[in-house]
Every structure is written in C-alpha cells, then in structure tokens.
Amino acid sequence: MTAQILDGKATAAAIKTELTARVADLKTKGITPGLGTVLVGDDPGSQKYVAGKHRDCAQVGIASIQRELSATATQEEIEAVVRELNADDECTGYIVQLPLPKGIDENRVLELMDPDKDADGLHPMNLGRLVLGEPAPLPCTPYGIIRLLREHGVEIKGAEVVVVGRGVTIGRPMPLLLSRRSENATVTQCHTGTRDLAAHLRRADIVIAAAGVPHLIKPEDVKPGAAVLDVGVSRDENGKIVGDVHPGVAEVAGWLSPNPGGVGPMTRAQLLVNVVEAAERSAATS
Numbered sequence: 366m367t368a369q370i371l372d373g374k375a376t377a378a379a380i381k382t383e384l385t386a387r388v389a390d391l392k393t394k395g396i397t398p399g400l401g402t403v404l405v406g407d408d409p410g411s412q413k414y415v416a417g418k419h420r421d422c423a424q425v426g427i428a429s430i431q432r433e434l435s436a437t438a439t440q441e442e443i444e445a446v447v448r449e450l451n452a453d454d455e456c457t458g459y460i461v462q463l464p465l466p467k468g469i470d471e472n473r474v475l476e477l478m479d480p481d482k483d484a485d486g487l488h489p490m491n492l493g494r495l496v497l498g499e500p501a502p503l504p505c506t507p508y509g510i511i512r513l514l515r516e517h518g519v520e521i522k523g524a525e526v527v528v529v530g531r532g533v534t535i536g537r538p539m540p541l542l543l544s545r546r547s548e549n550a551t552v553t554q555c556h557t558g559t560r561d562l563a564a565h566l567r568r569a570d571i572v573i574a575a576a577g578v579p580h581l582i583k584p585e586d587v588k589p590g591a592a593v594l595d596v597g598v599s600r601d602e603n604g605k606i607v608g609d610v611h612p613g614v615a616e617v618a619g620w621l622s623p624n625p626g627g628v629g630p631m632t633r634a635q636l637l638v639n640v641v642e643a644a645e646r647s648a649a650t651s
C-alpha cells in the first residue's frame with residue numbers, strides 16, 4: 366500500500382465538533398435546528414444511512430424528525446408528507462432519502478420541497494442557483510469530496526478531474542462544483558456511453574468513481590500519484606461493501622479514499638452543515 370488515506374471518518378468528526386459549537390450558539394438565540402428525513406420502503410442500505418443521519422444529529426444537538434412510509438406508499442402519500450414537513454416550523458431542513466421505490470416520480474417529489482428547507486441541495490431551484498453561481502445549499506457528497514481533498518492538501522486548482530457517473534446525487538452536480546472559480550479544476554464527465562474510459566482515467570490527477578460498478582477502476586488505468594475517490598456502493602453476497610475501485614489501485618495512487626470510511630461520513634457531515642447554515646440564515650433574518 367503506497368497511497369495515503371483520505372480519512373473521511375476523522376475529517377467528518379472534526380466538522381461535527383465545530384458544528385456542535387455553532388448549534389449551541391443558535392440555541393442561545395432561541396433557534397433549534399431540526400433535520401427531517403423521509404424514508405420510503407425497507408431498503409436496508411437506505412435504513413442504515415437514515416439511522417446514521419439521526420445519530421449524527423443527536424451528537425451535534427440537532428433535533429430529529431423522522432417520517433417513514435411503507436414500500437407500497439403512493440405518490441400522493443409521499444407528497445402529503447413533503448407538504449407536512451414544508452409547513453412544520455420545527456423542521457428547519459429535510460431530505461427525502463433516495464432512491465424512492467420504482468413507480469414513484471422522484472423529480473415531482475423533489476420539486477414539491479420548500480427549496481429553503483432543502484438540506485440536500487437537490488431541489489431544482491438550488492441546483493439552478495449552483496449553475497448561476499448564487500448561494501445555495503451544496504449537494505452533500507460532491508461538497509463532502511471537495512472538503513476531504515482540501516483537508517488532506519490535495520491540489521484541486523488546475524487539476525484534471527475525471528468524474529465517472531451521472532446520477533443526480535453525485536455525478537451531475539460534482540462537475541458544477543469542481544469547475545467553480547473557487548476550485549478551478551478541469552473536469553471530464555464519463556459514463557456508460559464513454560468510448561474509452563481508460564484513456565480518460567490515465568490523464569486524471571483526481572478520479573471520482575461513482576458508477577456503482579464493482580472494481581471498475583483498475584490499477585493499470587490510474588496515473589501514478591493520482592487521488593482516487595471511491596464513491597460506488599455495491600454489496601457482495603454477505604452484504605459487505607464493494608467499491609468502484611480495485612484494491613490494487615492503492616499501490617499506484619497517491620491518495621485513496623477507503624470505502625467504507627471515506628466519502629460516506631463526509632456526505633453525512635455536509636448534510637449537518639447544510640442544516641446548520643439554513644438555521645443560521647433564518648437567525649440572521651429573524
């Protein structure tokens with residue numbers, strides 16, 4: 366193993382310590398941030414992620430509001446819960462855990478959310494603000510990745526970055542964040558239609574693998590010294606996480622995020638940041 370570890374657990378713990386003080390300060394002003402979650406169905410992964418989000422909230426002093434619906438919930442039933450959270454003053458920010466069960470129109474649900482309570486930065490209004498360079502809650506995994514790189518001193522400015530994947534939570538917003546003036550990276554987005562993925566990967570200083578294809582990124586395709594972020598989550602027959610990055614990449618890369626223990630904890634930490642920032646904005650205007 367030659368690569369240095371991009372330690373998401375430690376970085377997230379430091380962020381949570383800082384947030385604990387900010388939440389305490391908000392409470393002195395009579396504001397208690399509250400995170401709502403909407404979980405539909407019984408996917409074990411989603412259940413685990415949502416439970417983790419509420420554990421984090423308890424650690425930093427954010428209140429929890431949990432809404433759970435069965436896998437057979439209708440579009441109307443899910444939308445009713447979204448409307449309820451939009452109107453709930455104790456819920457200062459919330460998320461709808463994705464993916465929603467087949468047959469549910471995810472975009473319609475996201476569009477119905479109050480953009481000012483969107484803790485994930487995935488409402489079309491907030492994604493649009495990101496495109497326009499206006500202040501907005503930042504999508505949790507993409508911004509968590511940027512913070513992880515920054516905290517470990519990985520140079521983003523001027524870097525050639527390859528993002529593999531085009532899903533709404535990571536692949537789509539990631540290039541938007543990386544190409545902002547504050548990051549100034551040059552980004553190539555690859556996906557299942559990319560003709561020669563290896564050719565793109567070999568040029569990359571930073572690889573962000575979010576395809577959900579086990580061991581897609583092979584050691585021979587990684588530029589020596591590159592930073593490689595493993596965001597993919599597949600499961601083996603025992604339920605153990607298998608990432609998008611082949612274990613042999615650790616011998617070639619300069620930096621590598623473990624999976625688990627890399628990007629996942631940063632996603633959760635950034636969600637807390639978004640909740641606290643939304644509460645701070647409302648404290649400033651009240």
Ligand SMILES: Nc1nc2c(c(=O)[nH]1)N[C@@H](CN(C=O)c1ccc(C(=O)N[C@@H](CCC(=O)O)C(=O)O)cc1)CN2
Nearest residue numbers: 414460461462463464485505534625626627629630632
């Ligand atoms: N509304 C959203 N839905 C989903 C998002 C999102 O950002 N918003 N992202 C993913 C899942 N996700 C957050 O919800 C998430 C993924 C992973 C982790 C995490 O902490 N993983 C641990 C390992 C946990 C395990 O053992 O399974 C780690 O990497 O160390 C947190 C959140 C899709 N849906």
